[in-house]
Amino acid sequence: MALRMTIRRRLLPGLGVAVLAHPALAFPERTLRIISPFNPVSLSDIMARGLAQPLSGIMGQTVVVENRFGAGGGVGAAAAARAPADGYTLLLGMVDVMAVNPFTYRSLAYDPERDFAPVSFVTHVPTALFVGPSRPDIRSFSDLVAIAKRSPGGLSYASWGVGSTSQLSFERIARPTGASFLHVPFTGAAPAIQAVLSSQVDVMVLPAGAAAAMTRNGNTHVLAVASPERLPQLPDAPTLAELGLPLSLSLWQAVYAPARAPAPVIAQLNVALRQAMQAPGFVEMIRAQGGRPEPGSPEQLAAFERSERQVWGAVVRELDIQLE
Template sequence: MKRIILLVLATSFSIISGLAFAYPTKPITIIVPQAPGGTNDIVGRVVAQRLGEQMKASVIVENKPGAGGNIGTQYVANGSKDGYTLLMTISSAQAINPALYKNPGFDPVNDFIPLAMIGSVPNVLVVNPNFPAKNLDEFLKLVKSKPPETYQYASAGNGTLNHLLGEMLNQSYGISLQHIPYKGVAPALNDLLGGQVQIAFASLPSVLQYINSQKLIALGVSSPKRSPILPDVPSISEKVPGFSGSLWIGLFAPKGTPKPVVDKLQKEMQLTLANPELREKLQASGVELVNMTPTEFAKQLQDDIARWAKIVKTSGASLD
């Protein structure tokens, strides 16, 4: 009996070792649980291309948006655990949704294995050029002087980071901007550019081209310090002390993925993110690269879950 058990264990180990050695033997799919055109989609496609080159494999990106990122995240959590379906997600989905939804359908810590933190991205408070305020001082004075809900701000959806940043500004500065949720960043930006709504918080990569072409005006960034991409745009915290909220982007594997495969993916992502061309491309789009180990990334996720749970509770935001 003992010899049979040892034989089974040895055979299992051999299969797993063989899987890791051969991996990958077919295309790897990275699920982005947000709509096309947003920061995660933009960064995901750039990283997927370079990761594929690094691994000499086909790495494709598939968007599965819905429910603030829950649908795509659930898909990966409940899917195959062989290293061929991965999750590229953002902090608003992985760290905020567990507090926002009564049942998000996944456990952000126990259902996933962190592979790599890619970087952090500030949100930008942007306005349509027809908006009467042209800088942060003018904006804060204007909205403070008007009755509640005189002005509306767009977001990519209820519970997204750009929604909660607006609520944070309302609370921190004693104003009352009316929230207008959209189904993704693309339709929100379309209406912002068209003037149907005049204010939005949006991630830097998703609006940088419009800021550079003067189709939108950047008033402030949500990071504690100014972005090197927009050095003349103040941090909102310069005028509203304590205001801060950046987005991080990371790659995860579903829990249960064989350790040799996880180890290989973590190593390949380190090499991918060290590529000078990729780093230059990401930084130029407004992504601040973060040098963080998978263990440190796991700790960051847990810290952010606790932090955003308090903010969601204070805001009163809740989704079924």
């Protein structure tokens, strides 16, 4: 049976926001699942867990995060698509899963548009171009380009997988400059970042919040941020637009339910998620990542997702990436 909620307002202790109180559930003892399609401590995982705590208080039931990773997020997405459409299973989707994979994989076990019902957008997390301790001679974007042009393929960049947004974003930055780099893919963000920090690889594109944390040891440097404006966490890092590249590249996050979920359930979940994104703890967490809460309607999310597929599909076709 589908999730049912009665709307009454109260103040959730410790969060300081008005929330939906005491929803009536067909089976109150059931747990609501948020599937994160990437590894623990990944950006997707951080966002899912950040939402789970206030959402649990709002809905009056346990909300757990389940990591189902592999195939560029496809394993978790497929699991969410096959789940009962009763409102008890959600997917924390992101740009890789919903807008990139349809073009990089020859065959997907899910269809982003057919198999999912958009619930709410969550945030844009801007990315940053980050150089590790292996290259103390690179302290600006112009340094990076000049050295790469003098030695084509001599500088390496890490990504969390072939066809991932980390690879595609780096290529979108590098190609207009005419410089070429050696791509070194890894099986996740954590090993890719570690490779840069340990001087195995020179540079990478990663979430801005993670980049800011990495610079605190003084051995690493952020060359640019791919956001519309400079970020409070990285005030000295110029935007790509300031450097002559009018690019804004983010790892956006959004919440989805299985496509067969009834419209009233989607509407109720959207209200609950909007409330959850007002929680001070969630706002603080998301700002630390360089983003801000951006709840919206299911219709807005659907339109945004369609436009993103056009953009990333063109990039994948240009790079001629095809995965099995």
